[in-house]
Amino acid sequence: MTIIIKFFALGRELVGANELHVDLPEKASVHDALERLQTEHPKLAQLPSFLVALNAEYAERNATLKNGDELAIIPPVSGG
Amino acid sequence: MTIIIKFFALGRELVGANELHVDLPEKASVHDALERLQTEHPKLAQLPSFLVALNAEYAERNATLKNGDELAIIPPVSGG
Amino acid sequence: MIDVQLSESPLDTAAIIASVQDERCGAVDVFIGTVRNQTKGKAVQRLEYEVYAPMALKVMREICAEAEERWNTIAIAAHHRYGVIETGDIAVVVSVSTPHRADAFAACQYIIDTLKERVPIWKKEFFDDGEVWVMPHA
Amino acid sequence: MIDVQLSESPLDTAAIIASVQDERCGAVDVFIGTVRNQTKGKAVQRLEYEVYAPMALKVMREICAEAEERWNTIAIAAHHRYGVIETGDIAVVVSVSTPHRADAFAACQYIIDTLKERVPIWKKEFFDDGEVWVMPHA
Numbered sequence: 195m196t197i198i199i200k201f202f203a204l205g206r207e208l209v210g211a212n213e214l215h216v217d218l219p220e221k222a223s224v225h226d227a228l229e230r231l232q233t234e235h236p237k238l239a240q241l242p243s244f245l246v247a248l249n250a251e252y253a254e255r256n257a258t259l260k261n262g263d264e265l266a267i268i269p270p271v272s273g274g
Numbered sequence: 275m276t277i278i279i280k281f282f283a284l285g286r287e288l289v290g291a292n293e294l295h296v297d298l299p300e301k302a303s304v305h306d307a308l309e310r311l312q313t314e315h316p317k318l319a320q321l322p323s324f325l326v327a328l329n330a331e332y333a334e335r336n337a338t339l340k341n342g343d344e345l346a347i348i349p350p351v352s353g354g
Numbered sequence: 355m356i357d358v359q360l361s362e363s364p365l366d367t368a369a370i371i372a373s374v375q376d377e378r379c380g381a382v383d384v385f386i387g388t389v390r391n392q393t394k395g396k397a398v399q400r401l402e403y404e405v406y407a408p409m410a411l412k413v414m415r416e417i418c419a420e421a422e423e424r425w426n427t428i429a430i431a432a433h434h435r436y437g438v439i440e441t442g443d444i445a446v447v448v449s450v451s452t453p454h455r456a457d458a459f460a461a462c463q464y465i466i467d468t469l470k471e472r473v474p475i476w477k478k479e480f481f482d483d484g485e486v487w488v489m490p491h492a
Numbered sequence: 493m494i495d496v497q498l499s500e501s502p503l504d505t506a507a508i509i510a511s512v513q514d515e516r517c518g519a520v521d522v523f524i525g526t527v528r529n530q531t532k533g534k535a536v537q538r539l540e541y542e543v544y545a546p547m548a549l550k551v552m553r554e555i556c557a558e559a560e561e562r563w564n565t566i567a568i569a570a571h572h573r574y575g576v577i578e579t580g581d582i583a584v585v586v587s588v589s590t591p592h593r594a595d596a597f598a599a600c601q602y603i604i605d606t607l608k609e610r611v612p613i614w615k616k617e618f619f620d621d622g623e624v625w626v627m628p629h630a
Contacts, residue, residue: 200544203542203616203625206542251547266544266547270628271609271611272608272615272626272628273613274604283404286404327409327474330406330412348474350489351473352488353434353445353446353470354446354470379526380525381525382526384523385593385596385597388513392516441515442513453528455525458523459523463597
């Protein structure tokens with residue numbers, strides 16, 4: 195299956211892309227996706243912390259992914 | 275000496291005047307002025323409560339008056 | 355900066371807000387008090403505000419100065435209307451600018467709360483069948 | 493009524509306030525967040541806000557719904573700007589109308605405080621000698 199991973203702010207700058215399309219085995223978790231990401235984009239480690247959103251909602255790292263899901267890397271927010 | 279007494283809102287309606295000029299003996303207090311007022315305008319007793327201001331500042335009833343002072347009867351306020 | 359005003363004509367909220375904005379500020383909190391169309395379930399036709407103007411301005415200035423002393427504020431404006439006001443109209447606007455937002459909320463709420471307790475302004479409500487001076491603290 | 497918006501063009505505070513006014517309300521509290529000209533003593537030239545739009549709108553709506561549930565509110569509007577913003581410009585406006593004023597202050601402050609914690613919007617400050625993503629909770 196393929197999922198979309200979206201990047202914003204410092205995360206976007208570190209990865210050098212707004213979004214990536216990543217192939218993962220069926221039933222992969224958010225955690226699995228993040229491991230893949232950190233291997234392929236070690237610079238992401240420079241993000242002091244981040245949350246993840248799954249299909250535009252904050253999600254836990256053990257959530258199971260399905261084909262077409264949109265995962266987002268959410269650096270510390272600073273709106274307002 | 276003569277002092278001015280100003281009335282507002284329900285107090286003004288009960289007395290039927292915006293202001294009265296009242297002659298009082300030298301060194302009369304706010305309390306003395308109020309006694310005179312209540313004798314001459316018994317309807318004022320219909321005011322559930324009021325504060326007094328002396329020359330546009332809230333004052334105690336034992337404050338001493340001087341010629342030309344402006345005393346105001348301040349019914350419960352309801353601005354805002 | 356403290357700016358207090360009494361006005362018989364409608365209050366211009368946008369102008370009042372603009373008057374406190376400042377590039378040193380990150381926050382403006384604005385309170386707008388409007389005339390409700392009912393009181394305890396009874397339809398209000400209109401209001402009339404009476405004011406002891408010189409004292410009201412003095413007390414409003416004192417209250418704003420208290421807020422200025424207590425919180426980190428840059429500019430404060432408090433404008434109150436008097437005379438006849440229709441339902442839906444604005445009776446009072448308090449606008450406070452501060453470097454940080456918690457101060458803006460605290461100062462603005464202190465000013466409107468204290469204004470309602472201390473400033474010599476009186477409100478008369480006109481109903482279909484009569485009129486009454488509002489006496490919240492009687 | 494809950495109205496949340498993201499806008500690349502300047503926010504119209506007067507229109508946002510007017511949109512929540514209602515004759516059932518006695519109070520409107522408005523928070524206006526502006527871009528300060530300095531951060532920790534360093535001059536800010538301008539800001540850039542980046543937003544994850546679909547999620548930001550969803551989270552803003554959730555936060556307003558939480559406020560609506562918790563306090564007695566009539567109408568809530570929360571508008572946030574994105575893109576390049578100059579110092580002194582307005583980045584966010586939250587406007588809440590309520591029958592009674594304590595609810596207006598509490599709901600408005602809850603919304604802006606929670607918005608700053610949860611809504612996926614990021615601010616980059618541009619200085620004379622560089623630029624930095626602001627990370628308050630990092």
